[in-house]
Amino acid sequence: MAEDEFAELGADRTLLLVDDDAPFVSRLARAMEKRGFLPETAESVAAGKAAAMARPPAYAVVDLRLEDGNGLDVVEALRERRPDCRVVVLTGYGAIATAVAAVKIGATDYLSKPADANDITNALLARGEMLPPPPENPMSADRVRWEHIQRVYELCDRNVSETARRLNMHRRTLQRILAKRSPK
Incomplete structure (x- = not known):
């Protein structure tokens, strides 16, 4: 350098x-x-x-x-x-x-x-208004869904039952999704 x-x-x-x-x-x-x-x-x-x-x-x-x-x-x-x-x-x-x-x-x-x-x-x-280049491989639909679930989960203070209620999904289904790695 x-x-x-x-x-x-x-x-x-x-x-x-x-x-x-x-x-x-x-x-x-x-x-x-x-x-x-x-x-x-x-x-x-x-x-x-x-x-x-x-x-x-x-x-x-x-x-x-x-x-x-x-x-x-x-x-x-x-x-x-x-x-x-x-x-x-x-x-x-x-x-x-x-x-x-x-x-x-x-x-x-x-x-x-x-x-x-x-x-x-x-x-x-990095300083100022420097924006990163757009992604070459945008997120898949599965990844967008996973991101949305993670966002709601964080907003519910990582409470699985409350997140499942707000997403209108079964608690066990949500637990299985959260236990997996994020999709590509």
Whole structure:
């Protein structure tokens, strides 16, 4: 990376990486270090919140689903301690509802796994009205249905019975849908 590219990061290049996949977070830390960041890693919500409170970073990459809770709790802690922190939320369970929730509480962007270091760097450094290009493969009808169900589920505070009632579907059917991975 050239010296002028480091300048794009600004004076504070601190980066907090929160993910419970140890090999992934280790590889990502090395890759981000090569891009000029000063990474610190955490593998749980508790460790991520502790790091955010002790040493609030300029940048953060937070996994949505962690073993001890929801990564959005870390995003809230980061926003509390450092409102200008640029946060990217990563997840293997991409859903519109969780993306909206992440952005509402202050995430800069939301990426589905697998996301490489270049995608993450671009998301962290994106400024202004820069819009991403339109998708080459738009969502299928099954995916749109799944996204709608996930949105209603999040709006009902992840209450399966209430979600099933609002969607006018059987509770067990909804549970089976929620247990499956998202369609392509």
